[in-house]
Amino acid sequence: MFERDKDDLRTLGIEIEVGGLDPLFDDEAGYRIRPDSYALNLGEVTGSEIALLSLAAESWRGAALGDAAQSALNKLLSLGISSDYESIPAIAPKLLMNSENFLPIIRALADLRTIDFDYISKDLHVEKRTVNPFGLANSHGYWYLVGYDLSREDLRVFRLDRMQSQVAPSPNMAIFTVPENFDVQNVLNSQLFEPTMVAQLRVRKGKGFSLLAQSKILSDIDDFVLYEVGFSNRQKFIDSILWHGDDVIVQTPEDLRQEVVHKLRLLAGGNL
Amino acid sequence: MTNPKGAQGINRIGRLLDLVPYISAHQGISLTDLANAFSSTPAHITEDLNTLWMCGLPGYTPLELMELSFESGFVTIQNAQTLKRPRSLGRDEILALILGLEYLKDQVSSENVLKEIADLLAKLSNLVGNFIHERLTTAMPALAGIRSQLSLAVDHREALTIEYHSLVRDSVTFRTILPLDIFTENNTEYLLAFCNLSHSHRTFRLDRILSITQNSNESTIPEGTPNQNQGKTTINLSIISRERDVREAFGLEVKVHDSQRDLETSVDVFNTDWAVRIVMSMGGAVAIDAPTQTSRAVSERAAKALLGYEVGTA
16 A cells, blocks of 8 residues: 555544554555544534534634534534434524634644744734743633743733734744643733722713723712722723723822823823 | 645545535435535535445445435435444544533533533543643633623514613613624624614624613514714824824724834724724824814813813913
């Protein structure tokens, strides 16, 4: 048999065993495909499991892994087991992910492989990053890769839509392990969303809704309510305060108040 | 794999191998349905079936050949032997299922179903060789619940009452709506619905829907085309700093420039109040060049806010 044929079979994901299989010609190397490694490898599957897996595949419709999900679904439906939707809640899941970088990242996560990509920095410079991918998460409408940045020598968070190039396996392959107890959601929360600072804001009644997710009421002053509000990202917090115009006024801390006043003066420009 | 033609050939063999078990489990399926299931055309599938027809296990007597019939436009298969067992799942397929299940997990509350999902995840992760599902979260629990309620309402043409936070007006209102479609733009999900409050077609951001209640009484939704939105306004901008933030806030393309950047750009908006608020939030990183009434709106708004600081304007 030709080497090329064997390679083709391996490309198809079919495991082959090579060896002298013919008892009469023991110098003739043959190969064979074991039925148990060829056939679907999920063991016993029930009707409701088929239903769940179908829903899981269905959630990819039109998104990044749609093709892989569809072919998986075809294989499952070929088992001849009818889906049992009885116990499954009526839901219509839909994963939102169209980035072409999604699949390479998922593969790298599965294989624990270092990856390279170009990333847009804050000042719109492109930087080459080499990262050991630890986890992937979706939060507030964006997908984030959390990984160990080899050049920064630190744990970093990357937004997928800010990647400027194809994600590729890094030629500087390193073997890495994911730290025990690594929890992608925890890292994301603590790096991006956990309030580390507090401010006192005067907010017009019935306004400022989006600022008040993590807040408590301190007192009532006429048309306004004084809140204590926690925040994690100073820049974003200031942006949001300014967005609300005269409905949200900073009381403390003083430096925050000063910065907002400074920016309002810039914005007021000719009207001063 | 290096030459695309070869890869195509391999893909075709993969499809041939997957066709046999699929037909075995769906005897009498129409060519069209079969083509749909394999994202192909009836013509291609017919070609595949012609190839398959010649296949059988060694021995190659007519008795061992597969028997395919598909002339009538409906496909049946007999004598498919071992090939009628579906192939094992490939790595990408397993990963797609793992992520899909992870995502389902956040939308299910039944203990039994959760247990079943956990078992499936363990089985699939085992096949990949590491516990990848523990390092992924697709969670948007709140949003996921809202999305499935809405998409069921779209399917069943059911009216709902939503509590909605309008960011531009910064107010919370209750509206009775008829959900029509869910779509995505710039990473954000929107619902297109007929809104009884404004008596017109409106889009709502899913992440600003605070709660949903089912409407028992039928709402009256008039037939007709969606109302035309209010006119577009083109706004000319000068980006002074924080270019990435400014561009992302306006939904403009974020692209890297080589040398001298063109920091003047324009954006079409339907709602100038929205543009004013974005320019405010950027705190001087972007300025409006035209129209003047919009740029005046920014400075007036800022001056008004300054009054709140009792620092005066002089």
